[in-house]
Amino acid sequence: xxxxxxxxxxxxxxxxxxxxxxxxxxxxxxxxxxxxxxxxxxxxxxxxxxxxxxxxxxxxxxxxxxxxxxxxxxxxxxxxxxxxxxxxxxxxxxxxxxxxxxxxxxxxxxxxxxxxxxxxxxxxxxxxxxxxxxxxxxxxxxxxxxxxxxxxxxxxxxxxxxxxxxxxxxxxxxxxxxxxxxxxxxxxxxxxxxxxxxxxxxxxxxxxxxxxxxxxxxxxxxxxxxxxxxxxxxxxxxxxxxxxxxxxxxxxxxxxxxxxxxxxxxxxxxxxxxxxxxxxxxxxxxxxxxxxxxxxxxxxxxxxxxxxxxxxxxxxxxxxxxxxxxxxxxxxxxxxxxxxxxxxxxxxxxxxxxx
Numbered sequence: 001x002x003x004x005x006x007x008x009x010x011x012x013x014x015x016x017x018x019x020x021x022x023x024x025x026x027x028x029x030x031x032x033x034x035x036x037x038x039x040x041x042x043x044x045x046x047x048x049x050x051x052x053x054x055x056x057x058x059x060x061x062x063x064x065x066x067x068x069x070x071x072x073x074x075x076x077x078x079x080x081x082x083x084x085x086x087x088x089x090x091x092x093x094x095x096x097x098x099x100x101x102x103x104x105x106x107x108x109x110x111x112x113x114x115x116x117x118x119x120x121x122x123x124x125x126x127x128x129x130x131x132x133x134x135x136x137x138x139x140x141x142x143x144x145x146x147x148x149x150x151x152x153x154x155x156x157x158x159x160x161x162x163x164x165x166x167x168x169x170x171x172x173x174x175x176x177x178x179x180x181x182x183x184x185x186x187x188x189x190x191x192x193x194x195x196x197x198x199x200x201x202x203x204x205x206x207x208x209x210x211x212x213x214x215x216x217x218x219x220x221x222x223x224x225x226x227x228x229x230x231x232x233x234x235x236x237x238x239x240x241x242x243x244x245x246x247x248x249x250x251x252x253x254x255x256x257x258x259x260x261x262x263x264x265x266x267x268x269x270x271x272x273x274x275x276x277x278x279x280x281x282x283x284x285x286x287x288x289x290x291x292x293x294x295x296x297x298x299x300x301x302x303x304x305x306x307x308x309x310x311x312x313x314x315x316x317x318x319x320x321x322x323x324x325x326x327x328x329x330x331x332x333x334x335x336x337x338x339x340x341x342x343x344x345x346x347x348x349x350x351x352x353x354x355x
Contacts, residue, residue: 002014002015002016002017002218002221002223002224002227002228003015004215004216004217004218004224004228005206005215005216006213006214006215006216007204007206007207007209007213007214007215007216007244008211008212008213008214009213009214009215012215012228012231013215013227013228013230013231014227014231017223017224017226017227019223019286019292021287021292021293023069024283024286024287024292024293025287025293025297025301027065027066027069027222027283028280028283028284028287028293028298028301029301029305030061030064030065030068030088030089031061031062031065031222031279031280031283032280032301032302032305033088033094033305033308033309034057034058034061034064034065034084034085034088034089035058035061035280036305036306036309037084037088037094037097037098037309037312038056038057038058038084038085038253039058040098040309040310040312040313041054041056041084041098041101041115042056042253042257043313044098044101044102044313044316044317045257049102049316049317050101050102050115051103052114052115053081053114053115053116053128053256053257054101054115054256054257055081055082055083055115055116055255055256055257056082056084056251056252056253056257057082057084057085057251058251058252058253059188059249059250059251059252059253059273059274059278059279060082060085060186060188060219060249060250060251060279061085061222061279061280062219062220062221062222062225062249062279062282062283063085063184063186063219063225063247063249064085064086064088064089065089065222065225065279066219066221066222066223066224066225066226066228066229067089067154067184067225067226067229068086068089068090069222069225069226069229070225070226070227070228070229070230070232070233071152071154071229071233072151072233073091073122074122074149074151075122075151075152075153075154075233076122076123076124076137076140076141076144076151076152076153076154077090077122077123077124077153077154077156078123078124078125078127078133078136078137078140078153078154078155078156079125079126079127079133079155079156079157080126080127080130080131080133080156080157080158080161081115081116081126081127081128082126082158082186082251083115083116083118083125083126084097084101084115084118084126086123086126086156087108087118087120087123087126090120090121090122090123091120091121092108092118092120092123093312094308094309094312095311095312095315095316096108097118097312098309098312098313098315098316099111099312099315099316099319100113100114100115100118101114101115101316102316102317102319103321103322104316104319104320104321104322105319105320105321105322106315106316106319107316107319108120110322110326111321111322112322112326113125116128124136124137124140130160130161130164131157131161131164131166131167132166133155133156133157134155134157134161134164134166134167134170134183135166135169135170136155137153137154137155137170137181137183138153138155138170138173138174138179138181138242140153140155140181141153141155141174141179141180141181141236141242142177142179144180145177145178145179145180150237151180152180152181152182152233152236152237153180153181153182154181154182154184154229155181155182155183155184156184156185156186157183157184157185157186158185158186158187158188158191159185159186159187159188159189159190159191159196159199159200159203159205160190160191160192160194160199161191162185162187162200162205162208163191163199163200167183170183171183171208171209171210171211171212171242171244174212174241174242175209175210175211175212175241175242177241178239178240178241178242179241179242180236180237180239180241180242181236181242182229182232182233182236182242182243182244182245183209183212183242183243183244183245184244184245184246184247185205185206185244185245185246185247186219186247186249187203187205187219187246187247187248187249188249188250188251189250190251190255190264190265191255192255192259193255193259193263193264194264195264195265204216204246205244205246206244206245206246208244209242209244212241212242212243212244213235213243213244214243214244214245214246215228215231215232215243215244215245215246216245216246216248217245217246217247217248218247218248219247219248219249220248220249220250220273220277220278220279220282221279221282222279222282222283225247228245229245232245250273250277252270252273252274284298327349328340328349328350328351328352329351329352329353330352330353331351331353332351332353333353334353335353336353337350337351337352337353338350338351339351
């Protein structure tokens with residue numbers, strides 16, 4: 001069953017979803033890869049190989065996998081800084097993601113973006129400013145509408161960003177201009193260390209688009225997310241304007257690496273979600289109980305993923321960092337070399353474009 005709460009909608013997504021064996025295996029592989037990749041990032045951070053900001057996605061895998069399964073490759077995705085998983089589902093390899101985290105040349109943004117700023121075709125990155133990606137997403141949706149290409153944009157934000165003023169400005173424009181934008185609130189229950197109840201007068205995030213219809217979905221069930229996303233995408237594509245989805249999910253790690261994540265919530269709470277509501281375990285049990293896969297088969301996939309992530313980590317720790325000469329590369333597009341102000345008056349830095 002994939003039932004969800006509705007706001008401003010006569011009917012919602014279908015109550016039941018069909019899962020084929022191939023789909024099940026591909027979702028399992030996708031979520032398990034994200035989980036292993038994030039745990040590896042955690043390990044590399046603790047070894048001080050990854051530095052700076054780093055926000056992990058473990059616990060929320062069904063959101064990324066389910067959304068990707070419900071849209072087309074040609075559709076557009078933009079999200080906040082907890083972005084490793086979407087970078088992966090949008091087609092970037094684990095090795096390019098981990099190498100970006102370690103700031104190496106082989107990273108997806110040549111080692112210059114780090115955890116919060118990764119980009120891929122039709123993926124406009126993690127964005128470091130809270131909520132700022134949402135108006136950008138509406139702009140991408142405006143471009144889709146303008147070009148008449150039948151594409152949509154999925155703009156994601158968290159429960160913390162949901163209280164930003166720019167979201168409401170964006171809702172207004174999107175509703176007014178009937179933009180093909182799916183707004184997705186990934187409600188993982190805590191904005192930094194503040195629980196949703198302490199931050200929002202209304203925690204019914206799916207209703208907060210006001211004139212924008214909304215759905216509230218179990219974000220721990222990959223099938224619920226997929227069906228809701230398909231429904232939302234169809235809504236946008238058929239010219240009905242924007243729609244809002246709230247995915248109720250959970251993050252196992254703290255907000256970022258500097259947050260142990262246990263001062264504002266109990267260890268028991270995290271353990272309870274892990275043991276009863278883990279997105280990967282739920283899918284695994286569903287597949288095993290319906291004889292869609294054997295335990296051995298899944299174990300074999302786990303082994304392949306472990307090897308892939310270990311190889312990626314090996315690459316991310318041995319690949320060279322970008323040379324200092326690259327510091328000013330690509331500041332301007334297709335323009336003659338220009339002198340760039342350095343860290344001191346004597347530093348001679350040249351900006352060279354990629355023309």
